[in-house]
Amino acid sequence: MLPQLFSPSVQHTLDLVGIFVFAISGALLAVRKNFDVFGIAVLAEVTALGGGLFRDLIIGAVPPAAFTDKGYFVTPLFAALLVFFLHPQVERIQGAVNVFDAAGLGLFCVAGTTKAYAYGLNLTASAALGLATAVGGGVLRDVLANEVPSLLRWDRDLYAVPAIVGACMVAVFLHYDVLTTFTTAFAVTAAFVLRLLALRFHWRAPRAWNRRSTVREVPEDGLGGGVAEQEKATA
Amino acid sequence: MLPQLFSPSVQHTLDLVGIFVFAISGALLAVRKNFDVFGIAVLAEVTALGGGLFRDLIIGAVPPAAFTDKGYFVTPLFAALLVFFLHPQVERIQGAVNVFDAAGLGLFCVAGTTKAYAYGLNLTASAALGLATAVGGGVLRDVLANEVPSLLRWDRDLYAVPAIVGACMVAVFLHYDVLTTFTTAFAVTAAFVLRLLALRFHWRAPRAWNRRSTVREVPEDGLGGGVAEQEKATA
Amino acid sequence: MLPQLFSPSVQHTLDLVGIFVFAISGALLAVRKNFDVFGIAVLAEVTALGGGLFRDLIIGAVPPAAFTDKGYFVTPLFAALLVFFLHPQVERIQGAVNVFDAAGLGLFCVAGTTKAYAYGLNLTASAALGLATAVGGGVLRDVLANEVPSLLRWDRDLYAVPAIVGACMVAVFLHYDVLTTFTTAFAVTAAFVLRLLALRFHWRAPRAWNRRSTVREVPEDGLGGGVAEQEKATA
Numbered sequence: 109m110l111p112q113l114f115s116p117s118v119q120h121t122l123d124l125v126g127i128f129v130f131a132i133s134g135a136l137l138a139v140r141k142n143f144d145v146f147g148i149a150v151l152a153e154v155t156a157l158g159g160g161l162f163r164d165l166i167i168g169a170v171p172p173a174a175f176t177d178k179g180y181f182v183t184p185l186f187a188a189l190l191v192f193f194l195h196p197q198v199e200r201i202q203g204a205v206n207v208f209d210a211a212g213l214g215l216f217c218v219a220g221t222t223k224a225y226a227y228g229l230n231l232t233a234s235a236a237l238g239l240a241t242a243v244g245g246g247v248l249r250d251v252l253a254n255e256v257p258s259l260l261r262w263d264r265d266l267y268a269v270p271a272i273v274g275a276c277m278v279a280v281f282l283h284y285d286v287l288t289t290f291t292t293a294f295a296v297t298a299a300f301v302l303r304l305l306a307l308r309f310h311w312r313a314p315r316a317w318n319r320r321s322t323v324r325e326v327p328e329d330g331l332g333g334g335v336a337e338q339e340k341a342t343a
Numbered sequence: 344m345l346p347q348l349f350s351p352s353v354q355h356t357l358d359l360v361g362i363f364v365f366a367i368s369g370a371l372l373a374v375r376k377n378f379d380v381f382g383i384a385v386l387a388e389v390t391a392l393g394g395g396l397f398r399d400l401i402i403g404a405v406p407p408a409a410f411t412d413k414g415y416f417v418t419p420l421f422a423a424l425l426v427f428f429l430h431p432q433v434e435r436i437q438g439a440v441n442v443f444d445a446a447g448l449g450l451f452c453v454a455g456t457t458k459a460y461a462y463g464l465n466l467t468a469s470a471a472l473g474l475a476t477a478v479g480g481g482v483l484r485d486v487l488a489n490e491v492p493s494l495l496r497w498d499r500d501l502y503a504v505p506a507i508v509g510a511c512m513v514a515v516f517l518h519y520d521v522l523t524t525f526t527t528a529f530a531v532t533a534a535f536v537l538r539l540l541a542l543r544f545h546w547r548a549p550r551a552w553n554r555r556s557t558v559r560e561v562p563e564d565g566l567g568g569g570v571a572e573q574e575k576a577t578a
Numbered sequence: 579m580l581p582q583l584f585s586p587s588v589q590h591t592l593d594l595v596g597i598f599v600f601a602i603s604g605a606l607l608a609v610r611k612n613f614d615v616f617g618i619a620v621l622a623e624v625t626a627l628g629g630g631l632f633r634d635l636i637i638g639a640v641p642p643a644a645f646t647d648k649g650y651f652v653t654p655l656f657a658a659l660l661v662f663f664l665h666p667q668v669e670r671i672q673g674a675v676n677v678f679d680a681a682g683l684g685l686f687c688v689a690g691t692t693k694a695y696a697y698g699l700n701l702t703a704s705a706a707l708g709l710a711t712a713v714g715g716g717v718l719r720d721v722l723a724n725e726v727p728s729l730l731r732w733d734r735d736l737y738a739v740p741a742i743v744g745a746c747m748v749a750v751f752l753h754y755d756v757l758t759t760f761t762t763a764f765a766v767t768a769a770f771v772l773r774l775l776a777l778r779f780h781w782r783a784p785r786a787w788n789r790r791s792t793v794r795e796v797p798e799d800g801l802g803g804g805v806a807e808q809e810k811a812t813a
Contacts, residue, residue, distance in 0.1 A: 138730070139785075139786040141726065141730075142731075142732055142785060143730045143731060143732060143785070144730070144731070144732035144782065144783035144784060144785050145783050145784055145785070145786075146729070146730070146738040146739070146783055147729070147730030147731065147732070148786065150729070150730060150738075151730065161636075165400060165405075165635060165636075166396075166400075166405065166406055166407060166410060167405065167406055168405035168406065170635075170636065170637065170638035171636055171637055171638065171697070171698075171699055171703065172636060175636060175699055175703040175706070175707070176699070176700070176703065178700065178702055178703075181702060181703065181706065182702075191786065192786050192787065193786075193787050194787075195786050195787075227406070228406075229406055229410055229411070230411070230413065232413055232416060232417075233406065233410040233411065233413075233416065236410070236416065237410070247487070251486060251487065251489075251721060252717070252721065252727060252730065253726070253730075254489065254721075254724065254725065254726045254727075255489065256376070256488070256489045257487060257489075259381070259382070259385070260373070260376075260378045260379070260381070260382030260385060260386065260487065260488075261377075261378065261379070261382065262377055262378060262379035262382070268381040268385075269381070312379065313379035313380050313381055314379060314380055315374075315377060315378070315379050315380070316374040316380075316383065316426065316427050316428075316430050317427065317428050317429075317430075400635060400640075401631075401635075401640065401641055401642060401645060402640065402641055403640035403641065462641070463641075464641055464645055464646070465646070465648065467648055467651060467652075468641065468645040468646065468648075468651065471645070471651065472645070482722070486721060486722065486724075489724065490724065491611070491723070491724045492722060492724075494616070494617070494620070495608070495611075495613045495614070495616070495617030495620060495621065495722065495723075496612075496613065496614070496617065497612055497613060497614035497617070503616040503620075504616070547614065548614035548615050548616055549614060549615055550609075550612060550613070550614050550615070551609040551615075551618065551661065551662050551663075551665050552662065552663050552664075552665075
């Protein structure tokens with residue numbers, strides 16, 4: 109997904125790494141939701157490929173890469189199998205999974221922006237699609253699992269911001285015509301490090317001002333319950 | 344989105360007004376759901392542009408207008424900022440917001456039908472896509488917020504019917520080859536006024552016959568709780 | 579949707595039967611969710627046409643068949659009307675509805691695979707899209723109704739497996755160039771019978787291994803409550 113910037117084999121390997129870790133996050137949620145083995149596979153596929161699929165439909169790259177590259181399709185199935193058999197072990201290395209997920213976030217926001225621009229979209233739209241590539245799969249995962257997308261929730265560490273920064277850096281590089289392998293790697297790294305810092309220091313984005321005046325305050329629920337459920341619990 | 348019917352600048356201004364008010368409704372829901380500032384921006388974008396995006400994907404107009412027109416993309420961000428800082432004030436003028444939303448509904452159902460027909464769809468499909476253009480963003484908004492789409496709920500004032508009427512009027516005008524600026528404005532106004540009347544007199548659509556025989560009756564909840572939650576509350 | 583395998587009129591009739599029974603399942607869920615008449619119609623349309631729509635967007639067949647064939651569009655409306663007036667009677671013949679739904683599952687997984695292959699996708703991707711054609715509408719139905727997709731839930735009789743078997747049989751036939759009317763009918767029948775057996779003997783797919791170590795066990799709820807709700811009930 110990073111045309112002409114890395115060598116094709118390096119680029120493809122990076123894509124597959126990103127797809128694999130995104131699929132792990134989908135499969136883990138499926139286990140937590142008590143889904144069966146097919147539910148785990150579906151959620152792994154959707155999480156890993158959903159963002160790129162959305163981008164490809166928007167830019168008219170049909171059939172999308174998710175359906176033409178067998179590696180893209182098969183990789184999430186391996187992730188699903190791994191989680192199916194070893195999910196307690198995978199849960200235990202959640203820290204490592206988060207690091208890889210941050211790497212996937214960095215790779216996908218940059219690759220998505222680059223591909224959208226290559227298909228003729230303007231810089232603003234390309235950056236927006238880069239963001240969508242990086243976070244779209246996770247949103248679809250949460251929608252299918254009938255949860256409030258963690259992307260939208262205030263009580264989650266920053267996820268959109270690192271992707272926005274990475275995508276905007278690529279847009280700026282494209283504007284000044286300085287997008288090279290080096291600057292691309294720099295944008296990927298920036299998004300990656302920013303996400304790790306957000307995880308480490310629990311950076312969060314502000315909610316609307318004057319919230320208390322109209323919205324019932326809810327206690328934070330360490331068990332990962334949805335906002336709606338929290339509100340019910342306090343009602 | 345109304346090719347050749349209004350002058351381009353008038354047409355574009357009307358589009359932006361519709362996009363703005365739809366974005367307001369998305370941003371307000373995001374605040375009520377306690378989302379952070381990025382969640383507010385995402386829900387504003389999705390609500391404002393989702394219906395047109397769906398239509399453009401179906402008719403093959405890629406990349407969709409939402410990604411080629413910078414005004415379309417930036418307008419929801421302004422709405423999100425406004426709601427972020429001033430949501431108590433915006434909530435207070437909910438009546439005015441509803442009037443503008445009704446205007447957006449009228450504009451979008453007519454514009455969607457016209458554009459679909461211009462891309463070669465038959466009249467039935469064009470009217471269906473006109474409806475989808477008008478209500479699709481709101482459905483996506485509710486799905487992302489993990490709520491039952493208000494479009495589908497019986498305890499909401501008529502929303503689909505005005506859009507259906509507007510879209511079908513355009514289809515009839517197209518069939519008899521009498522679609523002019525005047526008749527277009529007439530269809531927009533009809534949908535607009537119908538929606539205002541539905542709001543004013545709380546018109547609702549019937550639910551299935553003989554419901555009581557199989558479905559538990561639930562009290563109406565003035566606080567906007569979902570159907571599922573109401574059922575839980577009475578269980 | 580089965581190009582050149584059955585005679586066009588036979589093929590079209592089979593498509594409409596599949597669309598009709600899928601629409602019935604959508605309309606029945608809408609009634610159970612207490613939606614109004616438009617909600618019933620929307621859920622009928624989405625359930626019946628959603629899977630094929632997704633496939634057509636992926637393979638670039640725009641506008642999708644759902645919007646070019648008036649029969650495809652009107653059939654779900656008849657199903658919605660039927661359920662609107664007679665849903666207690668339709669609920670009572672749920673067994674017959676399930677048999678037709680199984681037939682729809684078999685027809686759609688085979689037709690989806692065939693059409694995707696005709697548009698140039700590889701065999702793996704074609705089979706995946708065949709599965710998506712068959713189950714996509716049901717997933718969209720559940721997402722719009724704000725329920726955990728029954729496709730993903732462990733406490734539902736096998737639904738994905740029959741569709742996977744049918745789609746993979748077609749892929750194998752295509753690989754060996756032996757896809758005829760006869761082998762097509764065989765694949766449809768295999769998926770159909772497999773689904774009926776799953777319903778009859780309550781076959782279910784396994785959940786992740788070692789589940790008990792990390793996931794709270796929940797009692798099975800015969801009333802069709804969602805997983806999340808069950809967890810809340812036991813909490």
